[in-house]
Amino acid sequence: MKTYQLPEVKIERDKDRCIDCQVCVRQCAFEAHIVDEDGEVYSEDEKCVACQRCVSLCPTNALTIKDNKPFVKDNANWTAETQKYIWKQAETGGVLLTGMGNPKPYPIYWDHMLLNASQVTNPSIDPLREPMELRTYLGSKPDKIDIKMVDGEPVLNTKLAPQLMVKTPILFSAMSFGAVSYSVCEGLARASKELGTFWNTGEGGLPQNLYEYGPNTIVQVASGRFGVHSEYLDAAAAIEIKIGQGAKPGIGGHLPGEKVGAEVSRTRMIPVGSDAISPAPHHDIYSIEDLSQLIFSLKEATEYTKPISVKISAVHNVAAIASGIARAGADIIAIDGFRGGTGAAPTMIRDNVGIPIELAIAAVDTRLRDEAIRNRVSVIAAGGFRNSADVIKAIALGADAVYLGTAALVAMGCHVCQMCYTGKCNWGIATQDPYLEKRLNPDVAAERLFNLVRGWSHEIAEMLGGMGLNAIESLRGNRLHLRSIGLSTEEMDILGLQAAGSPMA
Amino acid sequence: MKRVYTKEEACIGCRLCEVHCLTEHSRSKNIIKAHKKEFPRALSRVLVEELRPVSFAVQCRHCDEPVCVEACITGAITKDESGKVVHDEEKCVGCWTCVLVCPHGAPRRDLERKKVAKCDLCPDRETPACVEMCPNRALVYEER
Amino acid sequence: MSYVIIGNSVAAVGAIEAIRRIDKEMPITVISDEPYAVYSRPLISELLAGQVKQEMMGYRSPDFYERHGVEAKLGTRVVSIDPKKKTVKTEAGESIGYNKLLIATGGTPFVPPMKGRELGRVMTFIKMDDAKRIEEMLPELKHVVVIGAGLIGLKAAESLHHRGVKVTVVELANRVMATVLDVEAGKVVQDALENAGVDIVTGDTVDEILGDTAGLVNGIKMQSGEALDCDAVIVAIGVVPNAAFAKASGVEVNRGIITDDHMRTNLPDVYAAGDVTEGLDYLSGDNRVMPIWPNAYIQGKIAGFNMAGEDREFTGGLAVNSIELFGVPVVTAGMSNVDSDDLEVLKKSAGYAYRKIVLRDNKVVGAVLVGNIDRAGLVTGLIREQIDISGMRERLLADDFGYIDFPVELRKERLGVAL
Ligand SMILES: Cc1cc2nc3c(=O)[nH]c(=O)nc-3n(C[C@H](O)[C@H](O)[C@H](O)COP(=O)(O)OP(=O)(O)OC[C@H]3O[C@@H](n4cnc5c(N)ncnc54)[C@H](O)[C@@H]3O)c2cc1C
């Protein structure tokens, strides 16, 4: 039956420029461009998902994808979007699915925080002339350290827990092989090595060819336990237990069988073509004690040589949960805010569950400090980091480092069309279709990721210098370097921020 | 010598190499004019072969012992000092002997001009057009 | 002392270019009875047709001899070789010493004994001067009979037709280009000629050339008894190696000069290359005369290398022919027209397009393509390299047959490394 859904975009082709080369036809996996028998190219608007692939590749700039939101009679309640969802479900009877992070216009607190800079009294530092330390150690720090003097030299007498050293406080967040293509994994792995940071396998296991990047890899152990075996744990620099994901707190995952090809099957250790289902909870974790058991099982399995991280989504009780995790023996807590991306999530959950990462960082950092256990864990924040300013603000709020997911994908070509769950990603990112996957050359992916993080790191160094700091260490949790603007006193309270214009205390 | 090599695992079958090769070998070198206004139209010297998901671009390999040079009945194809196998359109009469002998199927027939069109490694550019314009670095220009 | 080359055509050029890759010093002397710098012999038909100008006939640039340190003695005929003294003697009596000698004297048109062959305007068509001579008499030519529907005969016919002359081709076999084309392909070519207005008579031959009182051709009489009026006759029934003087000087000659796998003759330091030889046929393994341009170049090249002291083996020639008549391109390679029980033939035709592949033990040994001949070389390459085609058999007849149909490893090797 004909759909009631209305096309949302309009494809405009400038016929004076179009040379009928059919590049767009070949590039659109959604088949929105078609060529007729005469070799003339035309389009079908309703198929377009606005991924902009054709626009990017059209050699004559003949194409424009325009917003064509259908006009529905003014109604704040029954918006075009609400109606679209209803039509869709009336047609399919299914759960609405989507990809990427929460797109709703909830407040973005980053845009309500301003950074400080030095003037006169505390001179700023020029990072081009003076050393600027972005190096960060992630892992549990001792409550106190004991130093001995040997031959007039200080020697550390305390046994430190294993640490991850990152050259810049930016890591790549968990994106599983299966949800993303092999090329993405390779790009992330290679960029991490170049950058001196880490990428995260997500719950899809570590493809055999990427074992060589183990020293720059964080491997995940999730509820589905896909691809987990001793070699996998041994290969990694750190292990992350995945409890939750910001885009879909409280629910599990589902990788459809079509995405389970030979390589995914081998890596995940499941049959080709079978659905990979991650249950909502870990069936062996129903308390902090259970979690602690898993943490220590993993530590035992790897002889206490690797930090163990626990990843949760930012939910209302995040601070208390984080405290429990710290006490359960984790070395790192990764918190994923509700703008965190995903390969596939029910739309209603993505758009309505969880809290912003900004509030979560502040709440967790405050709570751990209040309990005097902040040193026991490092906090990695995740969920919608868009630029270096977001990163440095997160650190000032109290995070040790951040995870980039969506930004990394965008660097590789993603245009956030949110069609990840279809497996037809035109950019070769969220797909297992070999024809589409090739579109991401790992050489190009690695280079673009490297460039992005290098650029951000330069900017962070610049901003740090401006604040008169020469090490990222000195900024962590230093909320005095932030001021809020346009926030309610309640929000300011949670964030622990003073209003812009109030003097340094 | 530097040659163009295809990396089939990165070729996405977009055929932009063909578009830009044609443009580079047109009179105007303007992509739109070259495709819409110039008659006879220039011909791309690179050909993309495809059987999804596999695709790759093929162009003259500039062979070490080029059989086309040996076979060309007019002397239009020669190997220059740099190793490039160059084709002189002036001299070519379209006898298609090179089409018949090239083991790579590289020379293309330009039926309008009755001449052969063959990769010349873009003498007016530092990097051949196909290599520079390939959106996925599936073509490299290097010494091997 | 120097390298001496008799003949100044493609085999000679192949030799000169090879010698100079190895030896930049020792002088080279090229001797030819034709008065021109090396030209593209196959283009004499285009010259006659007016499609190629005289100044574009050169096969190499005008400074070719100078750049390669070659002394060209043009318009000079060699009459004998003295292998003991290592000299060649010219018609004018000059004796020229050689270190290494190459005989590259090509072929002479074969004109069978028939009545009237001595008449004026009975011609052959293999030299630039032949084309010029015909050009001069063009105003007087209304109807020309070409004897022989081989490649040269048909090219001559097409050229004359372009110049507004009525042409009748008489061929003894039952089809045109009978040595390389089978019945189907022959028919396509014949149709193209006939549609354009060239008359073709097959299964018949000229018994007698008739002349007028001035000693000029005015007609022919055929075996069948039929007679035709005409103003000129071009005999194009074949070319025989130009080896008589060599034979007289002690060079071993069968149909052509017998050469070994280094293009050596039986005489020390005497080599031979091109149409004058009876060299190795790659596919059959026998020696035979293979009078085609590419083979002459390659033999010349191999001879040149060996003359200059670089050991190079001749692995055998492969018969390849490309011809386009009245817009219909036809190419053949290898055993394109051999009937034998051990051969398997794949073919398809559509309209005038025709594609035929001949297989032996899962390897391609012959091909004929008419119409769409694009990328024919891929097939020729399969023949030359004797590649097993088991994996691509179904695709061999496809118009878009390509590397994509090759086994992956082979394709990668081919595209990754230059041959
Ligand atoms: C009209 C025409 C069209 C052709 N088209 C094609 C084609 O399309 N494709 C193809 O592959 N082949 C073609 N051929 C065949 C091709 O031209 C020959 O294979 C090629 O020319 C052979 O070269 P060669 O160097 O062996 O000898 P030739 O080209 O025959 O040259 C021999 C030279 O030696 C000279 N010579 C002979 N005897 C002596 C002597 N005693 N002293 C001094 N000089 C001597 C001759 O005058 C001549 O100049 C064509 C031939 C003709 C005539």
Ligand code: SF4
């Ligand atoms: S890619 Fe651009 S120029 Fe090519 S057919 Fe599409 S719109 Fe036309």
Ligand code: SF4
């Ligand atoms: S879906 Fe993407 S590639 Fe297809 S028409 Fe829309 S923007 Fe272009």
Ligand code: SF4
């Ligand atoms: S431009 Fe590059 S990716 Fe596109 S078809 Fe050519 S070689 Fe392949």
Ligand code: SF4
């Ligand atoms: S045209 Fe063919 S034979 Fe000639 S150099 Fe190029 S690839 Fe080699």
